[in-house]
Amino acid sequence: MQEKKFMKGCEAVAEAAVRAGCRFYAGYPITPQNDVPEYFSRRMPQVGGVFLQGESEVASANMLLAAAASGTRAMTTSSSCGISLMSEAISWLAMHHLPAVIGNFQRGGPGIGSIQPSQQDYTQATKASGNGGFQMIVLAPSTLQEAADMTYEAFDLADKYSFPVLVLLDGFTGTMMEPVAMPEAKSDEEVAAIKASKTWVPRGREKDHTLHNITDGAPLQERNIREAEMYEAWKTTEVKWEEYLTEDAELIISGYGIAARIAKSVVNDLRKAGYKVGLIRPIRVNPFPAQAFEKLNYEKLRGILCTELSIPAQYAVDVRNVVHGRTPVGTALSSGGEIITADAIYEAAVEMYGKL
Amino acid sequence: MKTTLICAGFGGQGVMVAGQILCYTACETTDKFVTFFPSYGVEMRGGTANCYVVIGDEEIGAPMVNHVNNLMVFNTPSFEKFVDYLEPGGNLFINTSVVKERPTRTDINVIEVDAGTIAIELGSSKCLNLVMAGAFVGYTGVLPEENCVQTIFKKLGAKRPEMNPINEAAFRKGLEIGKAARK
Known part of the structure; x- marks a missing residue:
């Protein structure tokens, strides 16, 4: 553990992600989480990572999908109405069983709502972040230390289940400042080893590996039964309070x-x-x-x-x-x-x- | 002991920086717990801006509080909005260069700081926030003053080292006013 640094919530999340080995971030500006993309835009070039400002939330979330498919630890963040726009890609991450981390800094709603903090996306976050009835592990930090630690942990969870993980924050946690002790940064070798361990990564025509959808009823049902077993198992293995x-x-x-x-x-x-x-x-x-x-x-x-x-x-x-x-x-x-x-x-x- | 403070004024008056200087000092040079929560309108300048600072010896629960023991007002709307947030016995720091009103309540300590005028006399109207921060530290003694000066050099001097002498003078002038008011 390093010395405590007085940080903004958004910055703590972004720095923790980089330290966890996140090397791809795509996002689109929205208050109250603009400090996240701003921080990544400065930080990613320092670690050889990619920062992209998409032309929209939809584009950013689909970039996340592609980055996740490449095996790179990847993240996007947004706030409430922006997350709604991303829900298609989040559902596809679940369909393709791809590991990615999404952060929602909740603001007032519905619709465009207000720029002030809220917790109005609870049901969406825990039960339906997209079509198809998939679920994600949803981490809910209540201090900036937790925001940093849980963002870090989210990447491990995403890889553990090869599935999207949501960090459910709020505008308050994003904009407030508090002392934070940052988790240990993963070395370049560790980051490379994590990526190399993902043998399922599609490699294009050469090896004839591509992402594919299951579009037939019976195999899709089989898949969903397996997923349901995973969600059920989480209730004993991944529960925390x-x-x-x-x-x-x-x-x-x-x-x-x-x-x-x-x-x-x-x-x-x-x-x-x-x-x-x-x-x-x-x-x-x-x-x-x-x-x-x-x-x-x-x-x-x-x-x-x-x-x-x-x-x-x-x-x-x-x-x-x-x-x-x-x-x-x-x-x-x-x-x-x-x-x-x-x-x-x-x-x-x-x-x-x-x-x- | 828990010190709660609201700094409030217009965007551009350095309200957030005043609060942050105190917080950085608390975080980096003391063992105290500290939180900072900013609240502002959509405008870059001229809109409302205020921040909530909590400094304590124990873990901090709510970082945004509706009763405070310290209030720094940089403009009249902030004075009107927040004066009743002060607990009895609380301290009100008024930037008298801008705020002409005075509280009707008599159960609080009023520390008048002609921060705007002092700042202009020192050579930069921008440092009025440091005069206010100095008055707060001088009056309350919540933070070690020399550590605050070092924080000002570190955080504000990094980009504008030529402002260090004015910034220091502004903070020290505030300290003096705060200490004098304590007697």
Whole structure:
């Protein structure tokens, strides 16, 4: 680990990607993640990588697809409406079983929305980032240290399953600054070895290897059954969450990313005031950490308060599906670029908690 | 101990840089936790610009806060928007060259800094943000002053080394005002 450096979220993500061996980035400018392409445009030439500003999100995502097919560790990033434009290529990455990393710095929506932070793409990210019902592992950092570490890790996960991986950030995490200790940079030899290990890489006419689609029903079904088994296995092998002061908690506050970060400070404040409150924070939102909620003692629980930057709630739907009526599930929400305040979460928690 | 600060003004007044100088100093020269969150309109200049700085001894939760113990206002709209964000006993640093209004509330400390005028006298209106940052450090003592000066040399002097003397003078003038106001 190196010394901590005071960095912007976007820069931390881009630098971590380079250190993980990312040597191809294509993207199209959109606030609040413009510092990502800007950083890559400076950094990629220093490591012999490729930076390309596509003529659109659609083009950039398809460049990513091609780069991934070449075996190079590759990435694109965008924000909300830009990710929607990329969804075709993301679905194709899944179809072709290609490893790539995509970062979504969520902003207010729907449509072009606002340039301010939001968490309104949760359902899209975890359930349908394109047609065809594929899923991705979705990492949800809540600090800049996590943003760097998870971006780094995302490349390993992408290669492990030879599949696209999504880092689900938000405009807040992208634009804020915080000290970050960067992960170790992979050497040129390591980067080359990773690429060489991908023996499936299509090599054009010479070896008659090309990417191909499965267009017949029965073989496609077989393929999708195998994929479904992979998604199912993730639920035990790839699930990750954080529990904070849950042991004796009578109320659980739950959320991911920036909302969870704010919520954690609220848990501390509530504890000081005598409320037995804990936090459950998914570190990855897909696979969903159902285990975290299964192990709760529902007899003594007064409820679960979900907080997210989305109206209507999206994350809370997944929590309700797991909790299945065993305790009330409430919400503290903001949307459209408004950032939920610690006060709002505090008040909602006190109300839900009832008498001390 | 947690220090929360909003710096607010027009785009182009150096509001973000004022906040960043404090943050870089906290990150690179102390053991404190620190976060910086910028918020601005779509304009490069003349739009609203403000940043939230949190410096603390413990891990920081919300980097954007709606109660602060310190507020630096560079222009009148910022004064009007944020003055009620200040907690009782909080510190209000006013750039009096621009802001003619004064708070009606009496439960806060008001530190008047004629930053714009001082900056022009020093030779560059651009360094008014450093006068303000200096006043904040001088009054609160949250950060080691000499470390701030070094950060200014390192971050601002890298591109414009010829500005180092003016930048340093601006920050020191602010320090002086801040310290005098503390007594």
